[in-house]
Amino acid sequence: MAKYVLSVDQSTQGTKTLIFDEAGKMLARADLPHRQIVNDLGWVSHDPEEIYQNTLKVVRMAAEKAGINPAEIACMGISNQRETTVAWDKNTGKPVCDAIVWQCARAADVCEEIGKTGIGDLVRDHTGIPISPYFPAAKMAWILRNVSEAKTLADKHQLCLGTVDAWLLWKLTGQYKTDYSNASRTQLFNIRALQWDKEICAAFGIDADDLPIVTDSDAVFGETDLGGWLQRKIPICGVLGDSHAALFGHGCLGKGMTKATYGTGSSIMMNIGPDFAASQNGLVTSLAWKYKGRVSYVMEGNLNYTGAVITWLKDSLGLIASAGETETLAKAAHPADTACLVPAFTGLGAPYWKSDARAILCGMSRTTGKNEIVRAALDSIAFQIHDVIAAMEKDTGIHVLVLRVDGGPTRNKYLMQFQSDILNTPVSCPEAEELSGIGAAMMAGIAYGLYQSYLNFTQYTTFVPVMDSSQRNEKLNNWQIALSRL
Numbered sequence: 001m002a003k004y005v006l007s008v009d010q011s012t013q014g015t016k017t018l019i020f021d022e023a024g025k026m027l028a029r030a031d032l033p034h035r036q037i038v039n040d041l042g043w044v045s046h047d048p049e050e051i052y053q054n055t056l057k058v059v060r061m062a063a064e065k066a067g068i069n070p071a072e073i074a075c076m077g078i079s080n081q082r083e084t085t086v087a088w089d090k091n092t093g094k095p096v097c098d099a100i101v102w103q104c105a106r107a108a109d110v111c112e113e114i115g116k117t118g119i120g121d122l123v124r125d126h127t128g129i130p131i132s133p134y135f136p137a138a139k140m141a142w143i144l145r146n147v148s149e150a151k152t153l154a155d156k157h158q159l160c161l162g163t164v165d166a167w168l169l170w171k172l173t174g175q176y177k178t179d180y181s182n183a184s185r186t187q188l189f190n191i192r193a194l195q196w197d198k199e200i201c202a203a204f205g206i207d208a209d210d211l212p213i214v215t216d217s218d219a220v221f222g223e224t225d226l227g228g229w230l231q232r233k234i235p236i237c238g239v240l241g242d243s244h245a246a247l248f249g250h251g252c253l254g255k256g257m258t259k260a261t262y263g264t265g266s267s268i269m270m271n272i273g274p275d276f277a278a279s280q281n282g283l284v285t286s287l288a289w290k291y292k293g294r295v296s297y298v299m300e301g302n303l304n305y306t307g308a309v310i311t312w313l314k315d316s317l318g319l320i321a322s323a324g325e326t327e328t329l330a331k332a333a334h335p336a337d338t339a340c341l342v343p344a345f346t347g348l349g350a351p352y353w354k355s356d357a358r359a360i361l362c363g364m365s366r367t368t369g370k371n372e373i374v375r376a377a378l379d380s381i382a383f384q385i386h387d388v389i390a391a392m393e394k395d396t397g398i399h400v401l402v403l404r405v406d407g408g409p410t411r412n413k414y415l416m417q418f419q420s421d422i423l424n425t426p427v428s429c430p431e432a433e434e435l436s437g438i439g440a441a442m443m444a445g446i447a448y449g450l451y452q453s454y455l456n457f458t459q460y461t462t463f464v465p466v467m468d469s470s471q472r473n474e475k476l477n478n479w480q481i482a483l484s485r486l
Contacts, residue, residue: 002074005450006062006234007441008055009434010080010164011242012101012264015054017062018437019073022450024457028066029434032058037098043106045098048086051164052171056227070230077238077444078165079245079436082185085139086167087150090158093171096149099164100139107138110145110204114138119203126190126197128278128285136163137187141204157210165239166212173222173236178212180295181244184287189214191287192276194295215239217289218447238444242436243267244288246406247298249439250430251454256398260385261435262407264311265349266303268388271296272396281391282351291443299395301350301388305343306381307409312345313377319370323408326374330414333375338363340482341376343384348486351391357486363478381409382419383479389423402426402462406435413463421467422475432458 004027007018014033020026032054037045063070083102088095100106111131124130132138140161143150153159160170163186166178183189183196188206190197196208215221217240223233240248243261247269250259255273260266271288276297278285288296305312310323320326342348344357361376389400403425409415410429420427432438438457445451 002072003450004068004073005441005445005448006059006073006076007437007444008059008076008078008168009242009437009440010051010055010078010168011436012081012084015051015058016434016437017058018434018441019062019066019068020441020445020457024442024451026432026434026457027068028062030058030061030065041106044101044104046084046101048088048095048099048167051099052168055168056229059226060229071232073230073234074450075234075444075448076224076236077440078168078236079240079242079440080164080168080182082163082182082241082243083134083136084164085136085143086162086164087140087143087147088160088167088170089153090160096153096159097143097147100142102134104139105133107133107142110138110141114203117203119200123187123200125278126192126200127187128184128191128276129187130284131187135185135187137200137204137206140206144205154207154210157207159210160212161206161210162212165241169221169236169239172224172226175222176212177215177221179215179217179239180287180290181217181241182239183214185241191285191297216291216293218291218443220447235448236444237447238440238442240289240440240443243269243300244298245437245439245443246435247271247288247439248443249435249457250404250406252404253454256396256400257404258389258392258400259404259406262306262381262405262409264306264308266306266381266385268301268303268385268392269298270392270396270398270400272299273297277396279391279395281394282353283388283391283395284350299392301391303384303388304346304349306384307407309341309343309377309380310409312343313374319374326378327412327414329371330375330378333371334367337365337367337372338478339365339368339372339376340478341373341380342482342486343377343380344486350388352387352483354486360482360485362482362485378412378415379418379475381415382422383476385419386422386476400425402428404428404430406430406433408433416463417466420463420465422472424465424472426465427463428460429463430458430460
């Protein structure tokens with residue numbers, strides 16, 4: 001009897017596979033990194049074939065670790081890095097170029113040109129997001145303009161353009177599909193009408209009819225034998241962008257439920273329910289998923305520097321040898337020191353949108369030293385997330401009752417307590433780290449029928465606020481003063 005769920009989490013740095021049993025217990029995890037291809041212009045690329053081959057390898061590695069019979073695998077889910085864009089030949093399945101990674105801004109000139117046409121307001125209104133090289137629309141346009149094979153294939157309607165989920169689904173099942181969460185991040189999908197927006201597609205030089213079929217996040221996307229490894233094919237029946245999968249993995253299924261993922265940057269997401277709402281406070285609106293026949297919308301804010309601030313402390317300043325040291329150093333900092341770091345190393349994202357801003361460390365005194373700078377770096381993460389949450393509450397009128405969090409920095413007890421204190425809101429940290437993979441597994445397991453409903457795949461530790469209001473207000477005021485100096 002089939003009793004295991006396979007989950008592939010394809011992220012920016014690598015690919016991991018998780019295997020869960022029928023009770024939702026994780027049996028094994030396996031990981032493989034892939035190359036980060038960066039040229040002299042700072043363009044960031046991935047090799048789509050390497051990602052696919054790593055997917056096949058890591059699935060087998062996880063099964064061997066778990067010691068399971070592959071014949072007992074019931075189904076599979078996928079979560080994926082969002083916005084990274086792949087173009088391939090519909091006939092041969094061969095990529096026409098390396099994938100353009102989400103953080104690559106090579107399509108900035110495309111955005112500037114299209115922005116001058118006056119379509120920006122319509123794009124924001126229909127897709128929930130502003131014109132930016134961050135999103136696949138501009139990346140696809142760049143490929144069509146700069147890769148001759150892509151243009152030739154597009155003219156013959158033989159070019160596939162998609163995000164990483166669509167690429168993996170094509171290679172694994174032969175189906176040309178994507179899900180609602182990933183479609184909503186392309187900047188080509190009308191999240192009000194729930195279809196590819198032909199006017200916006202035309203503005204970017206893309207034929208909407210050549211894009212993948214958009215499928216419910218819990219639908220059967222196709223069947224796979226994982227490159228001939230399985231004797232019988234299994235359904236892929238849960239697909240989500242990684243941040244959306246983390247939201248689902250946290251069980252944020254109701255309106256107002258909110259999570260923050262602390263990675264290199266951060267994604268803060270609030271489930272705002274079945275009705276579209278535009279942000280007036282520097283956030284974007286996307287689709288969380290289409291699940292059990294209904295869509296849910298999210299309001300989201302993305303930060304450039306969260307975990308990357310800790311990397312800066314280690315690699316650029318040499319103040320720490322490992323991220324684990326920061327908790328002890330921050331706790332040892334002088335309580336009265338007012339040093340404040342604004343980590344705008346490459347500008348500030350939501351909700352400030354100051355692309356030309358640069359980082360500052362201000363408010364230093366004679367007591368400011370190594371410990372205080374480390375603490376200021378950790379505090380800057382919490383301050384930024386506070387400001388995104390505040391913008392969400394203004395946009396929606398919903399007070400966040402608890403913030404669910406995931407990612408490596410959530411192991412830092414100082415940071416989590418300070419986050420709770422500065423928000424004046426409980427912060428819940430899961431024991432498990434793999435919330436994106438958990439979300440994809442849960443979606444697939446429910447769709448297949450192995451899980452009857454949402455399961456608690458992990459236990460949580462909750463931090464509650466203990467800081468008094470006068471101290472909180474003083475710290476927030478110092479942060480605002482620092483922001484004003486940018």
